[in-house]
Amino acid sequence: MAVGKLDADQGLIFYFIQQVRPELAVQISKTKTIETMIVGLGRQGTRHTRLMMEYGTNVTCGVAPGKGGTKVHETIPVYENANDAIKNHPNIAVASIWKHYSSAKDATIEVIRAGIPIVVLISEFIPLRDVRDILVEARKYETILFGGNTPGIIFPPEGIKVGMLPDIFQAQETNGKIGSKGVTILSRSGAILYHLSDALASAGIAQNGVLGVGGDAAIGSRFVDLVSTIMGYENTDLVVIAGEIGGMQEELLAQDMISHPEKYPKPLVALISGANAPEGKTMGHAGAVIAPGQSYGTYISKKDALENAGVSVVNHQRDLIEVVKTKLNRTYFKIEDYYNKMRKKWDAKTPERTWGTAITNVMPNNLIIRGYPLQEIIAKKGLLETAYLLQKSDFPDKNELQEMEKIAVKAVKEDFLNYISVPESADISKMIGSFLLIDNQLANFADSTKDISKVVAFTLGRIVKYIAIVLGNSEIVDSLQIEELSFTELIYLGLVGEKHPDKLKIRLLEAMITACVDHGITPPSAQATRILASARAKYEVGLSAGIQAITDVHGGAGQKAADFFLSVVRISKEKNINLDEATFELIRETIKTGKRIEGLGHRIHTKDPRRDILWELAENAGFAKECVSISKMIGDVFHQVRGIDLPINVDGVLGAITADMDIDPKLAKAIFVFGRIAGLTAHYFEEINTQPQMRSISFDKAVYRGQSIREIG
């Protein structure tokens, strides 16, 4: 079987473009690709965009008012209108229109005026007066307009389809090489196109273009507009038209053939349907009705007119095959190959539907954020830079970073429910989740700000404020506001409540936070935010849902791990035994009571990529004390007790460091929650901008489709 396909500038569709837009054709000869555009991204438009791409069509962009700036099928940019699309993609040669009939006219006219040479109008039931308006424009701009009510057009040699045709068509193929010779088929009906092509393929006849002209009574390009053009294409050996009762397209073509025989140098075969249709009854297609008393539009009038013009008219599949075979006297491919190809296609299992994220690639022992390994990000970049990277797939330049810093600091300083009193036992996730829902400043900022990097900076600032309230540090934060503190200093102050700490301490806390920014689609927090975003909930609502999914089970183990490490230290002191002995003892005791040891084990990582860099930074800052030592040995000790490998995870490491820093163990969870704000924000906006609303989300079908691994430059 052949691999590859015909060059885009060798086929029939290119020939069409050459006839009406020679300058664009020159561009296509250089790029060797024919760019297409989708207008209307409802259910059908979106579904068929994917099918077209799978067939091989280059879908460059989409147009859908209200969806500008988002992406369809995760990678294809969507614009507000056709002009924006053309500005960004000047080589678009074909547009297909999938709009509802009530808005199809404006969308089509917009595309025609943008100068796109080939327009495929899939929409059906368009009011006739609107169709006339469309035709006025199409004539003015010399647009080749297929439809309305067309199943689309397909070019098997080039592998280009625009529309909803099934994949049953067959190109010329000689010794594994695809060629563009064959017949070109035009039809007013979709199913007939398929039955015709399939019948011809069964006799070894290739199709170099299969064109649905539309089933409506008034359509764009008619047989008479297209057939002679197609006969000018050197690789078309014969043209088949499938006509039906109603209208006078077939009669008109016959008239033109008689008055201008020189325009029709190649054989034409017509299959006409409706020989046995009753008078006066509309048969499905608006156009397919025999109007009583008219001199055209009947089977006989069409057959007679075409036969007078020398066209072979058939009304039966077998006759079609025989007539075409006789006229061509050749085949274009091995019939057996065609059937094998078809069989393969239909025996194939439906491929699993995956969906993509470009944020974080989660692999065992590796966390790659936007292409950068997380441990390197922790080592080399700050929190705001990482938050920017998560949203925008690159690090900020100096000005952008300064802007974020300014916004974040301002967000800390703006008022928020300072009078609120929070109980000592308050759960940090629950409180922050609640604050997010009632913070009007945040809601207003997120609503009115387009740049997501600014939204995330403002949110991080607000979270500092919330955490300070929950941990009882808000007065200190407020009292120091007159001083010119940096954002990282404010973070330290808000979380730890310590004034003027050591720079290394600040850096350590920032690194611990950065270590928690994201873990791809896998954690419940990201999934909760995604579900809310899918229902198009507001940003802060989606964020709140994600934060509230951070519990003892997910992300909240640090506090318990810290408590455990501190207990080990206490036991070792009380009993005057080594830390490893104390660890061994406490693990055994804990397990006896049926409890688990927090901070151990991970669903994905055996050696958590965030571990070593955090230990190293703790060491540098002078906070690698007993608890960090325990965290380094606990995996081995656990193995001695249970015979199972359960390595330390990031919660465990964070718990150990917070314990050694001698700060409230509650902070371990606050750190995790704080860091995850950046990742959840990225998930929220990725869902909004690249996925259809209210989709059914299979989280295990998510695939990473982002940047490949790169180094921080």
Place this chain on the structure above:
Amino acid sequence: MKLYESEAKQIFEKFGLIIPKQIAIIKSINELEKLTLVFPIMVKAMVLIGGRGKAGGIKKVYSLEETKKIVNEMFSLSIHGYPITKILLEEAVDVASEVYLSITTDPVTFDVIIIASGSGGVDIEEVARTQPEEIWKKTIKNNPLSLSNEIAEEAAIFLINKNPDLDIAKIQLVSTITALFAVFQQVEAKICEINPLIFTKDNTLIAADAKLVIDDNSLYRQSSLLKSIGIDPRSKRHDISEQTIFEVQAYNIGFPYLDLLINPETFEKEKNKLYVGLVPGGAGYGIFSIDEIVNVGNRYFDGKVVPINFMDSGGGPSLSNVANMFHLLMDHPATDLIITSRFGGISSCDIFIQGLIMALRDRFMSKKRMIPVFGRMVGTDLAAARAFYEKAKRETPEPLKNLHIVVGNQKIMADVIKDGIEYGFRVKEQEKSGGN
């Protein structure tokens, strides 16, 4: 949607055209009693088809007795299959001469086209054939919403040249043409016709008849106009003669269906012929498959095969709709065999086969008539459809023993049809010999 003459005239009047005074629309002869009539009047059958005059559906009457007689006769009449259930009574007009005026879509360019002729009141197609010089035609480019005065004048001058008497009504002629054009564009008509436009003895132009067909696709935005003349815009008016019970059934379920047999409920089958029902896929193949049945029948079966229906089963019907399509044809007394095809672009083979098998199992369980089904499925979701089909045949062989679906396109539809018909005749033979 076709409008009745009375409705069309009401709309014309809203746009400033002069119409004869409508006295009443009656549904029974008893209603005549309540009316005060000044004779002569016109008695007109309200049916949605042309050629009423020749068929006796338009009469001028001069007395109450005559009116009663004519009305009585008309209510028992049916014109080209349309029974008469409503009669319009309107003022008769004194005729000096008659003009023909219509606006429609040019079948060649799809532009709006205006046609005028001084020979009104007769079959315009006939005039066009025999005296083309009597017809004025103008294609209007650019789809304007209103007609330019120039063109309306041009038409008026043509008509005046043919009939100088009209000169005195030139201004009204121009405004009539302009108004009719406005009706066409604003009501979104497919056809807008006045035949005849009567020039009365007192020099007035009156639309004595009116034909108005509104574009079905535009009905959704014409609702206020339709309501104003008492039409429910959501109930699409079928424009064929009396629907058969099967057509009504399909219409209610929601798929296009037409009976090809006249009176299918009471129809007598010819014993040696095979009657084939069709569940063909989309509309285009729906039309073509009828031809295929006839062609295959003529070629291989001595012309003894009769297709019984048109159906559009394309466009992705639901499971229950697929089942209903087969139920309908299996309940149809004429059906001997069903031919079906699913060539899935937009629609799924999987839904199709599940719906079909659901119908067969239901019928088997409730001991309803089972009809052999021959067909082919190709395209979207074929793998799943095949798995379902094969499993169903294993699990419930009995209800599916007469189901023969070719999976994939190794056989073209024409050959599947031929196989099916052969099988149908074989079954018929067996039934015959079994009966003996």
